[in-house]
Amino acid sequence: MSTANNSASAPQHQPPGCSIEAALEIVRDRWTILILRDAFRGIRRFDDLRRDLEIPRAILADRLRSLVESGVFVKRQYQQRPERFEYRLTPMGMELSPILVSLMQWGDRWLSGEEGPPRLLVHEPCATEIDMSFYCWTCEEAFSPTQISSQPGAVTARALHSQPALHSQPVLQEGDLKNNGATES
């Protein structure tokens, strides 16, 4: 505030592109995410998913169909004669793991009881706990979400001057905020 615009009421409704919105059209709801979680655990078959999640059959069929359609799963026949299928993560699907991991870690940190997190994720070779904090390969250091800023993106201009915007804002402290709000104009 203080100065000019920064009205906080963005004029556009980002019609061409908010990647979060785009991703949410595929990662639709709770069930979809739980199906993905199970997929990462190696559960691949309709009935196993149904049993494990206690999900209504119609919903499961629908979600699997739409995940296949969007390229997150491939449906593969694993047996003929009684035709049987399984659903496997594609590379596109595999790369959803940071989303699941960050959900899990947030749940661990803020929602797990006194006994601590139910499960730990570790780097397999060395068994070190996974840390999802942000890491900068230029500065060679980890940093917090308050140090994130956003650039117009798209096409060329990569490592140009960062135009503070969109994300960020150390809302943690009361009134004072770096004010990255002034997005456009």
Place this chain on the structure above:
Amino acid sequence: MSTANNSASAPQHQPPGCSIEAALEIVRDRWTILILRDAFRGIRRFDDLRRDLEIPRAILADRLRSLVESGVFVKRQYQQRPERFEYRLTPMGMELSPILVSLMQWGDRWLSGEEGPPRLLVHEPCATEIDMSFYCWTCEEAFSPTQISSQPGAVTARALHSQPALHSQPVLQEGDLKNNGATES
């Protein structure tokens, strides 16, 4: 694996604890996530959110109420006389950022058109693009989701032997998979 069980149908329905499920009870749906996205962009007021998201008032009121209840937002009066309120992220809420960032990055990578991602997130001090891949502080290297494994967690046992399970599985390659399926028993 290979040997006995590996039934892929987990006996329990993790009643005490899957942190992903726990997190999903708070991060309920698409609208909640979009509200959070806007919060990170600095939009804090009912009407600004409503306008920006074009969200039905009743839904917005409900989601804000539940986010306050769960501790993600605080409701603060920013003006008396006409009493007016705003919703601010708590530290708990701020730490949801990795979830949003990973959604955004996945969307950028897999869903953005030819023109590339609509916006880039950068490390503010140096303007380097953010990389959410996993980093191990012991091995001092980045690693892929296929190298994630999970341990029983809870309480004590930290850096013990990693018991492959839950997460992971290089589903990327066809038939052969390390098969970490055998979770419990």
Place this chain on the structure above:
DNA sequence: TTAGTTGGTTCGCAATCTGAACCCAGCTAC
């Protein structure tokens, strides 16, 4: 022949979402 397995679809009822209308307090302009 009967039962069981796997992967679904169909159906009717319940819960949820949605847009539009309404409410209220306190301005502000006329």
Place this chain on the structure above:
DNA sequence: GTAGCTGGGTTCAGATTGCGAACCAACTAA
């Protein structure tokens, strides 16, 4: 002093979606 706006809601009827239970189809095993 009243009409109209703003901010932050609530209420309501109708559409959409979720849900459990039942059913189906193709096969196998006893």
